[in-house]
Structures are given as structure tokens and as C-alpha cells.
Amino acid sequence: MESAGGCGGAGAEERWASLCNCVVNFLLEERYHLTALELLQELQEDGRHAHALRLRSFFSDPALFPPDLVARASSAPPGADPQSLLEEKIAAEEKLALTDYDLRLAREDLSRLKLELQKQKESYPDGSNATDASTHEGSSQHDKRDAKISTLGPLKDNERKDLNCAVKEYLLLAGYRLAAMTFIEEVPDQDLDVWINSSACVPDALRRYYYQYLSSTTEAAEEKISILRENETLLKDNERLSAEKDSLVKSWEVANSQIAALRKSLEAAHKDIKEKEKMVQDLKQSLDVQRKELNDCRAEITSLKMHIEGTRSSKQLSAGDTDGFNPANSMGETVVMSSEHDNLKGSESITSKLASEVSLAEGTKKDHESMVSSVEGSPGPEAAVSCSTAENSGYGTSGEDKSGTNICLEDLSVNGNLHGAGNSQGGSDSISVYLPEDKVHTEKVESPCKVKSSDKMALETIKIVSDALPKIVPYVLINHREELLPLIMCAIEKHPDSDVRDSLTHTLFNLIKRPDGQQRRIIMDACVELAKSVGEMRTETELLPQCWEQINHQYEERRLLVAQSCGELAIYVRPEIRDSLILSIVQQLVEDSATVVREAATHNLALLLPLFPNLDKYYKVEELMFQLVCDPSGAVVNVALKELVPAIVRWGDKLDQILRVLLTHILASAQRCPPISGVEGAIDSHLRVLREQERWNIDVLLRMLTELLPFIHQTAIDTCPFAVDPSTGSTPESHFSESCLKLYATGDAEWSAFEWMHTECLPDLIKLACLLPSKEDNLRTVIRKYLLDVSGRYGIDYLERIMLPVFLVAAGDIDSSDFTYFPLATQSRVRGLRPKTSIAEKLGIVCVLPLLLSGILGSPSRRQQLEEYLRKLLIQNTKDGSFSMHHTAEIIDAVRFLCIFEEHHVAVFNIVWEMVVSSDANLKTNAAALLKALVPYISMKVASTHVLPALVTLGSDQNLTVKYASIEAFGAVAQHFKNDMVVDKIRIQMDAFLDDGSHEATVSVIRALAVAVPHTTDRLREYLLTKIFKLTSVPPTGNDIERRRERANVFCEAIRAVDATDLPATSVRDLLLPSIQNLLKDLDALDPAHKEALEVIARERSGGTLESLGKVMGAHLGIASSMSGFFGESSLLGKKESGEQHDTAAATPPQPVPQTPQENTRFGRIMLGGFGDMLRGKAKGTDEPS
Secondary structure (H helix, E strand, C coil): CHHHHHHCHHHHHHHHHHHHHHHHHHHHHCCCHHHHHHHHHHHHHCCCCCCCHHHHHHHCCCCCCCHHHHHHHHCCCCCCCHHHHHHHHHHHHHHHHHHHHHHHHHHHHHHHHHHHHHHHHHHCCCHHHHHHHHHHHHHHHHHHHHHHHHCCCCCCHHHHHHHHHHHHHHHHHCCCHHHHHHHHHHCCCCCCCCCCCCCCCCCCHHHHHHHHHHHCCHHHHHHHHHHHHHHHHHHHHHHHHHHHHHHHHHHHHHHHHHHHHHHHHHHHHHHHHHHHHHHHHHHHHHHHHHHHHHHHHHHHHHHHHHHHHHHCCCCCCCCCCCCCCCCCCCCCCCCCCCCCHHHCCCCHHHHHHHHHHHHHHHHHHHHHHHHHHHHHHCCCCEEEEEECCCCCCCECECCCCCCCCCCCECCCCCCCCCCCCCCCCCCCCCEEEEEEHHHECCCCCCCHHHCCCHHHHHHHHHHHHHHHHHHHHHHCCHHHHHHHHHHHHHHHHHCCCHHHHHHHHHHHHCCCCCCCHHHHHHHHHHHHHHHHHHCHHHHHHHHHHHHHCCCCCCCHHHHHHHHHHHHHCHHHCCHHHHHHHHHHHHHHHHCCCCHHHHHHHHHHHHHHHHHCCCCCCHHHHHHHHHHHHCCCCHHHHHHHHHHHHHHHHHHHCCHHHHHHHHHHHHHHHHHCCCECCCCCCCHHHCCECCCHHHHHHHHHHHHHHHHHHHHHHHHHHHCCCCCCCHHHCCCHHHHHCHHHHHHHHCCCCCCHHHHHHHHHHHHHHHHHHCCCCCCCHHHHHHHHHHHHHHHHHHCHHHHHHHHHHHHHHHCCCHHHCCCCCCCHHHHHHHHCCCCCCHHHHHHHHHHHHHHHHHHHCCCHHHHHHHHHHHHHHHHHCCCCCCCCCCCHHHHHHHHHHHCCCHHHHHHHHHHHHHHHCCCCHHHHHHHHHHHHHHHHHCCHHHHHHHHHHHHHHHHCCCCHHHHHHHHHHHHHHHHHCCCHHHHHHHHHHHHHHHHCCCHHHHHHHHHHHHHHHHHCCHHHHHHHHHHHHHHHHCCCCCCCHHHHHHHHHHHHHHHHHHHCCCCCHHHHHHHHHHHHHHHHHCCCCCCHHHHHHHHHHHHHHCCCCCCCHHHHHHHHHCCCCCEHHHHCCCCHHHHHHHHHCHHHHCCCCCCCHHHHHHHCCHHHHHHHHHHHHHHCCCCHHHHCCC
16 A cells, blocks of 8 residues: 555655544544554554654653653563564565665656656746745635634534544555554444445545545535534424424414303303393283282272171171281282172271282382383392292392382282182283392291202102103103103203113113104203213213113114214213224214114214314224225215315315325225236226226215315415415416416425326326226216316416326327426426327327316317317328327227217317318218217207218218218117107118118118117118018129128118017018018028028017017117027927016007917017027127227
8 A cells, every 4th residue: 555655656645644644633633542552653664754753742742641651551571582573674674675665766756746847937937926825825725624624513423433434444444454453442432344324435435535625615615514504403493393383283272172162151151141031021021910910909909898898887707717818828828709798707807908918019019110120130040939829938029229128928819710800810820920039038937947958859859750750751742752851851960879860861862762853853952961961970971871872773763863972972071082982983883784874973973073182093084984985875975075074184184195095095996806808918908897896986086086176275275385476366276377387397396285186196097097998987077077176276277287288198199298387307207197008009098088188178268279189189180190090999989978078069060070071081981980979979959950961961972981981870870869850861861872772881771770770760660671671572693692691691680670679560461571581582691590580580470479578678678689599489488477477568559469479479589689699609799880
């Protein structure tokens, strides 16, 4: 190592000296004195005394190392080994030779450098000054850097570890192994043999550090240091802000709970005010009634007084019955006066008492007036003072005067038998007066100890009621049992015995055996009120067990009650009960077999979530949510989507987690289904056969994604890093305007919530679409609805700048894509959606293009752009190598899906007419194929005004390919429309085709009409039979056996299709049977299976015995074939089963009686035709046009 350094010249030697000096400084500063001493010895042995000057001066300092200590430490036994001395001498001689060689090389390098310096001085006479200046500037710069670096503070552990490893590596590379070993021993707290892989771990690290130090500038070092410090500061601020956020969240939760409590108290106050207002009205009405009764009593007393005065002179006083009015009696005592003369006894005493009663009655009016004012002004509780014949209690009223005199009134209740005309009540009615408690002063004259025994009496009453209620409830009508709820609730609340309370609670929950919705509501309201009164502990120990023991009850109405209690009683129990016991009950109800129970459990789980004390059970709740969303019942799914999903998003605040799991479930549901075909390289190997469960799951999960869209949209708005342009307004779409999208495209700010839509959601939906076969129009419609909702929320700019390029790339049309508004990092991900193989390109057109047309360009704001793009696909791209040249069938299927939605019919038919009037035969042929595909999705009006005129134009074309292509479209129209005008136009056009006389036209017409026979009108069936009869009557010309067989096969299939329908007897006799006979003449052209089927049809139609059930079923099912030949002519099972249901299957048209059995053999012919194809090994698809 040192030899190489010497060969490097003076420059290398200077760098080595600087590096060694760095190591010396590091060892001395870090107090690695043993390593420094070993390095001093090795430097001296190498002859590098100049490099060891600082170490020598350090160790020779008597202040640091006293001589006496050094002498004692370095003392060694006398004597030395001669062999070792000889070896040291030889080594010294070798080192001397090497040193001489190095000295010579150094002198040569010095002389060469002097010559180079002389040349530089001659070339740059001012070079010395510049060199001095640069040297001075460099020294000042290094001084400044040293000053800056000295302020960095103490070394960190990782920095110390990196420097130690670098110094150890240097010592090993320089050959100072002893120093290296000592250094390793002197650093016991670090393993220098293992250097963790980091940015500081590089080969020859110390030299690289040195070069980096020399090459760096002061500004860069200061900037890096400032960045590191700023990073540390930001981390501390982040921790502080997180702590503040947690405290604010807790404060917010506390504030919410306080607000909820205040709201409840406010509602209770409002309810209390309403009750008091109602009570005031009742008091006013009661006062009016009392005032009237007092007037009646005053008049009655006056008349009695006059009557008594009149009888004083003629009658003797009767002393035995004259003490009826006793002031000591309670205020409920009744004064009954008989109309008989013997009962009107008593003179002075009765007169005086009646007089006192009159004066008392006159004063009572003032008392009532003062009572009205006190009732209206007093908010306190009321007490009732009742005057009746059943109670004996005194009462007193305090007037507005300050005398405080208490007047004891006797009850004034007059029987209706006495002075009936004066008593407005007509009976022994009671007078009830409600007074505020602070205005009432009651004196108990007869029973002063009654107040003390009231509590005991109340308890006894509670016990009596509690014992009687379980016996009374079964005998009360079901519709009136809710009237017992106040008694039951009061008894449960007040009874001291827990067993009795449990029995009454059981009675409460089982008040009605199978309660309906309103009755459950009444019972649950009673439970809620009871829970408010009894508190948390009694609710947990008494109410909830009684309810939850019915979780497995046989009646679903009772299990519904359990579900309701989970949501409504949870607020009245401890928080730790809510997310443990109550959640487990809900989880069990979610598994219930009854749909209504699962629906109620879903609703109450949504009510329960805000009451959970924390998010510990979040993942369990999330699992329940996905289980309920994928429930087989639509009602449960609707509740889960409308109530539970938003509740979980608000409670858990983990929208990203839900979306990630949701997209995973959607793709997994499709991917777990088997492919359509197992052939590698075929497009069907990528498409999946969806089972019913998976199809349902995908549908509801896509609906869930649509329900989450408002939350996704709001999150993107809340996290928008850009200021909204005021010119765009403050609408939600302004956050995704063109100006914001330009700022987003620069990539300067992160906006992950916004990017999620087009980097994760839309690509995953495209992956899903690429798994769906073309027949899955329902799922594709759900995806389209979601795309339209996205464009409606995010705005036109997002649709055109972001969504459209994503789907254009996925559909394979990358040339039309514009990536201006995508950041560079996102562009690569979007470009990755481009199909990379021919199969992927075909998948893009089959699966993605329908969504591009209907969900992106199908937006209401992009109708014009849709028409232009359809024109580009169907008309303009006719040259080889274009996007749509080789995928015409797939593009037509995509346009077919677009026409499912009526709003796009105008745009599609505009393009179709351009294709029809074009001079290009290929475009016209494509137009006919497109019209055939669109027929099932149009109305009668569109068929009459657009489709039929276009087909007539194509059918009149001189190009035979165009003409024959239109025949199949006419057949499709005949299959879907039964209007007489449409049928007439089709017949006229078919006549024109048949007049052509060509073999291709004949075969195409018969095949097209045969397909339409099961669904069309009787007129068209008659027309087809007529044409078959005429065409088969003409003997075939030519010797081309293939054409004859094709023609015979088409006729046979048509006859079997017509035979599966209801035919009049005349048509069978005059057309069907002769046509069969004509076909049987040319046996060489007939397929054996067709020959057998025709013979069976002829035999049955001409007098067979099978019943007509088969034909009726064939007419309804639209099956144009027969299978009776498969079972044989004597198939008794077919005859028996069809004969049993003949009367109710269908109405037979009017015809002669012997002809009826001939109409009852269709099922046999259906069976024969279908199995005939199977037996001869032919696929039905070979007869259909490709």
C-alpha cells in the first residue's frame, strides 16, 4: 500500500499525509489513545516520522504522561533474544533499501514537478499571484467550514459508527494491523466487523469522505446541515401536532357528548312545558266547572234555607239525624238531602250551618280567582284537591291576602235525586281542582299519622298490583294490552323484590305473543322509558337478559324485538357492554334465517356504531358490513347500503381501507368463476362464466361503490392542495376545473385521494369488465351508471381530461388519447392499460368499448362527441391497419349495448343512415348487421320509421352481399314485432327476394322466417308454409348435391318450426303435408334424421293419436323441433302426460272434431327434432349465419 503511494508521486504522498492526519485527529479527539500509540509505533517503523510528529509530541507531553508512570509501565526484564535481534536487523536493512528507492522516486517526481512549474510560470506570468490568492481563499474557506462544522454538536451514534468503521478500514488497508486490532478492542460498544448497509458504507470510505469534503462547498454543506436540522424540527412539530390532534379529537368527542346531553335535556324541557301548558288548560276548565257548580250549590242552599224557615213553625226538631254536617269530617263528605219531609229536620243548628256554608261559598269564588292567577304564574308541580263522595279528606286554600287563614271546607257533592234541575252534572260527579303545591296547605284533622304511613301504603299498593298483573294480562284484549304498560313499568321500577321484577319484565316483553310493527314500537318505547328510570346497572341485569333470551325464539316477531333492543337500549348501558355483548348479539342476529330479522339487525347495527367507545372492533364490523351487503335478500342489501355503509364510514373514518377491500372483493368474485373456454389463446379463456351468487355479489358491491362515491368525492375536495380559481365559482366541480388539473399535471403537489379514482378505481373496473362476457349487460349497466355518477360529480373537465384518456387507452385507441393533464408518474400507469397482444386488443373492444361509448361518451354533455366517435369507428376507419378495421363484429356488439339506452338511438341511427347511403359495400353490409343487432332494443315506432326503410334500401341494393345481409335483419324484425303493417312490409320484401330465384336468396329467406316462426303472427306462418309448398313443388335443377342438401335442410328445419305451432286444419291438409311429400321425393338430398322427423310429422298430422300438450308447450317455448321419434312411435308416457293436461294447456282453434288429436302431438315432435340433431352429431350453429 505504501509502495503504491510512493509511486504515485508527490501529489499522492500529500493526499496520503492529509488522510493520515485526519485519522490522527479523529483518534486523539475520540480518546482512542491505545490505537494512537500503536499507530505511532507503526508510523515510526515505516519511517514516516514527519507524519508522527503530532503523535510523538502528544505522548511525550509530561503533563499527560508523567515520566515515572511511563517508566514503570515500559519496564521489561533485561536481556534479549539474539535471533530476534538478527531478524530485526535484516528487516531494518530491507526497509532502508525500500526507503532509498522511495527517496529516489520522490526526487525524480520533484524535479519533474519543478520543470512543470517553470513552464507554467513562463506561460502565466501572473500565475503566482493567482495561486497565492486561490490558496488564501481556499484556506479561508476551510477555516470557515471548520468553524461551521464545529457548531454541529456531538457525534450521533450512527455517525460515530460510520467513522469508526471507516478508520478501521483505513488502518487495515494501510497495513497497520496492530493499530487496527487495538482500535477494535478500544471500541467495545460497537461491532466494527459488521457495517450496516447505508449510504455511508462505501469501499475505501475514509478516502471518499476526504474527497467529498474537499470537493464540497461551504454553501452546500451549510444547506445540507440546515436541511437536516429542519427535518428534525419538522419531525418534532409533526409529533406535537399529532398530540394536539388527538387532544382536539378527544375534546370534540366530549363536546359532542355534551351537545347530545343538552339536546336530550332540551327535549325533556320542551316536553315538560307542553305537559304544564296542557295541565293549565285542564285547570282552567276545572275552575269553570267548579264556578258553575258553586253557583248551583248557592242557589240550592238558599232554597233549602227558605224551606227550613217555612217548616219551623209546624214541625218539631228531630235531634237524632241533625248532626250530618261535621266540620271535623274530611272535605270528601257528602251532604245528601232527601225530598221527604222527615229528612229535613233540625232548626237552629242546621240553619246556622247552612248560613255558614253560604258565606263560605261566597268566599270560595275569591279563592278560585286567586287560584287561577297562581296557576298561570307558577311553573312548579301541581297537587290535586278532589271533592267526591268516595273520599273523606279536608282541604284548605290559601287566598291572596296575607292573613294565612286556613278554611276547612266540607265536600259539596249533591246527589242527582235531589233538585235534579239545579244540578248540571245529573249524578254524584266529582269536582277535581288542581293547585300548585306551593299554593296548597292541607290539614289532616282526623288522621295526622296518615302522611307518615303513605310510603308504606304505596309499597303495599305496588305489591298488590305486581301480584295481580301477571294474572290480569292474559285476559285483556291484545289490542288493549298496551294500556297496562304504565302499571307494569311502575311496578318494575318500584318493586323491591328482584324476582318479582324479573317476572314483570318478562311479562312486559311477552305482552303480545306476535307483535306487529306498531306494537313492537309501543313495547320498545316502554323499555326505553324504563331504562331511563332504572339506570345502567338494572338495565344490564334485568332488562337486557329478559330480551336477549328470546334471540332463538321460534317467532321472528320476537327476534325482531331483540334486534330493536340492541340499537335502542345500548345508550343506557355501559360503553364496554356495547362493543362486546351487544355486538355479539347483533352478529348472531345477522346470521338469522328470517330476512326481516337480518334487516332489523342491519338497521340497529348502524344505530349502535356511534355509541362504541373506540375502534377496537372496526375490522369485525367491516366484515359484518360486507356480509350484509352481499346478503341474498334485496331488502337487507338496501338497508346495508343506505344506512350501515355510511354509518361505518363516519364512525371508522377508514374510507381507504373500505375501498381497497371493496375493489378486491369485486375482482375476486369474478376471478373465482371458471373461464368460458379452456383453450389457451382464445378470447373465451379470459372471460368468466358467472354463477348466480357471484353475479349478485358483483352487482351489490358495485352498488356499494356507487353509494360511497359522495364520500370519495368529498375527500378529494377536502384534500385539494390547490386554491380554487374564483372565476370558476365555489361549486364542487370547481375543484376539478381545467386550471386545477393543469396544476395537478405539474406533479408538484401530492393529491392521493384524487388520484385514487383514475389510478386504482377505474383500472380495476376495466379489469372487471374484461372478465365479463358480452351477455352480462346488467353488470355492465351498473358499471356505466357508476361512471356517469363520477362524471356528474367531478365535472366535465375531469370527464374529458382524465376519464376519457383512461378508457381510450384501455380500448386500444391510444392515438386518440391526450395525456397533457396527467403527471409523468401517473402517465406510465395509465399507458400500462394499453392492450399488448391481439387477444388483449380484442378484449378491449369487446369489454371496454361498450363502457367507453355508454359511460364516458354517453354523458349528457358529450352527445356530439359520441356521434363523432361512432362515425370514426363505423365509417371513417375503413383503411387497413386502422383501429376498427378487423373488429367489426365486436364494434357492432358495443353499439348494440349502447342502444339499450333509448337516449342514444338518435345518434346511432344517424350513423346507420350514413352507412346505408354510402357507396361502400362493406359499410352497407355492416349497416345490415348493425340493424339486426339493434332490433331487440327499439320500439315499434323506431322500427317503422328507421329500421324498415333502411332495410328496404339495403334490400334493393345491386350488390348481392348487401342484399342477402339485409334478409337476416328482416327476419329479426319479424321475430320481435307482430304489427300487421310491419308483417305486410316484410312479406312484400321477402317476395322481392324470392323473385330473384337465386339459391342464396331462397335459403336466406326461409332460414330467416323459420327463426321468427315461434314468435310471429299466424299470417306470417301461413305465408312461410305457402312459400315452402311452392318452392318444394318445383323439382330441383342441377346436379350440385351440396346445394340440394342445403336447400332440403333449410326446408326441413322450417317445417319442424312451423309444426311446433298451432296450425289450422286447412293449412295442415293443403300446405304442410304436401310440402312434406314433396321433400320426401328427393331422398338423396334428405338427411336421415330429417327424413325420420318428416315421416313422424306426416303420420301424426294425418291421424296420429298423441295429445296436443307437446305442441302447446312448443308454441309457448318457441322450440322449432320435435323429439317424439327419439322415444319411438308408441311412447305411452308422452301420450299419457300430454293427455292429462290437454284441457288447460291452450285453446284449440275451431275445426272438425276428428282433427283435434292431430293437433296434440307437438311435444313429441319437439323431442324428435332436438334429439335428431344430437343423434346425427350436428351443431345447430352451423345452420345460422355467421
